[in-house]
Amino acid sequence: MINEQYFEDFPVLETTRLTLRSLVMTDASEIYSIRSNVKAMQYMDTVLHHTIADTEKFVTLNLKTYQKKEGLFWVLIEKNTDQFIGDFSFWKVNRRNSRAEIGYSLHPDFWGKGYMKEAMKTILHFGFTKLKLHSIEANINPDNNNSRKVLKGIGFQKEAYFREHYYYNGEYLDSEIYSLLENDLIR
Template sequence: MKMEDVYSKLPILETDRLSLRKISLDDLYDMHTYCSNEEVARYCTWTKHESLEDTEEFIRLILNKYELDQYALWGIEEKETGTLIGTIDFVSWQPKQQIAEIGYAISQVYWGRGIVTEASTAVIAYGFEEMDLVRIQAKCLIENVGSARVMEKVGMSYEGLIRKGLLVKDTHRDLKMYSILREEFEQII
């Protein structure tokens, strides 16, 4: 699949409990609920949203990137309630190398329920099956135990520590690196 096709035709991905879909302005209040939570922002590169205007600005940035075919970001919607509870995306993608990196954020209320594992499995399957990827990787701050656990549960292997690998909120932070290869994923699905 061509890069522009992935961005312009970003499909809705369905799982048992979730619908992964594009973000819209209708998601403003749901997104603000988790983006304004200090604990959620603690593990992300962005700072917590102080106002609805911060969240609206973020959504408009996402919508603009959709329009320019530059973004493969799904909103994580809980089917039962229709509530947007997080986001998941390919934070980087190297089509010629057939490598992408997955990233996610989810409302603290949903931590520990297997939601991100379920969403990640769907996105990883899409990456291998539709984007012709051979490797999908993910990184997390070393203290983000929950995120590391998600990576392990989807079959990723720990590759090592990236010392001061990311500048986050004015501080260089150490990261854990995980990855899964297409042939490994095919064995577990």
């Protein structure tokens, strides 16, 4: 059974190098720096943001998702510089089965430095121990080797490969599905 408390009082989390706090509308310009970046969005299979208004709609949608108790969206702030570097979310929260899907992005300037793995370990641990999730799922583009490496390094197991799983930008794309149970999480 999912712990509803965290949909009333957003959980701010800390790692060695990061503060993981709730999304606010003033984060739109930083989110835009990722969502408008071709390199950052290469494997996201979603529309690039062309204006800050696109990102404000995205932020509004995620804030409403939290208000409806359907997801949690953290922004990743580097402690030493107080700089936004990325985001992480639980979404598609399934109360009946105590499941959620994750989504995440990191500005390319911070790739290869272990930030996403650091944030992910902390948030996933929170998801299992505090939010009381039973399983967590990730859906990635099969060409996204960096994402696959992070997921496997934390303990995610590949569950499926779906051919032509969804339609985007004029073509059907494949996807890989990974899942994690609490005992699989590598701390």
